[in-house]
Amino acid sequence: xxRKNLRFLSRLFLSYLKGEFFLPDFTAGYPATLHVNIxxxxxxxxxxxxxxxxxxxxxxxxxxxxxxxxxxSEKAMSFFLGLGFHVLFQGRRSYLRHHVHADxxxxxxxxxxx
Numbered sequence: 001x002x003r004k005n006l007r008f009l010s011r012l013f014l015s016y017l018k019g020e021f022f023l024p025d026f027t028a029g030y031p032a033t034l035h036v037n038i039x040x041x042x043x044x045x046x047x048x049x050x051x052x053x054x055x056x057x058x059x060x061x062x063x064x065x066x067x068x069x070x071x072x073s074e075k076a077m078s079f080f081l082g083l084g085f086h087v088l089f090q091g092r093r094s095y096l097r098h099h100v101h102a103d104x105x106x107x108x109x110x111x112x113x114x
Contacts, residue, residue: 007098008095008098011094011095011097011098012095014094014095015093015095018094020091020092020094020095020106022091023070023089023091023108024088024089026068026088026108029066029110029112030065030066030067030088030110030111030112031064031065031066031067032059032064032066032067032068032113033067033068033069034052034055034067034068034069035069036048036051036052048079049079049083052083055067056113059113059114060114063114064113064114065112065113065114066110066112066113067111067113068088068108068109068110069085069108069109069110070106070107070109071106071107071109072093072104072105072106072107074105077105077107077109080109080111081109083111084111085109085110085111086109086110086111087108088108088109088110089107089108090106090107090108091105091106092104092106093105093106
């Protein structure tokens, strides 16, 4: 295994030992999970918002109580807040510090559906 990969895995393991991956259980109030990736060249065209709104309508039809999503991006957090989500949890991730020269925030956002 390459040295770079071993360093990354050791940082990831240290983050785990520090409890950085601990999350409260949101499944009672927000049982559905959402993950959205829009390629850079297609961002700003409201594709993400349309995908989320379609998913929310799907969940509402099925009487799912709520949905949650996680992100390490301030921009993505703002996107979700603009769609009526609210912050359920905020933490930090240090395992990428070597690459980005800072700890990254980690947010879990949720929105009630029915």
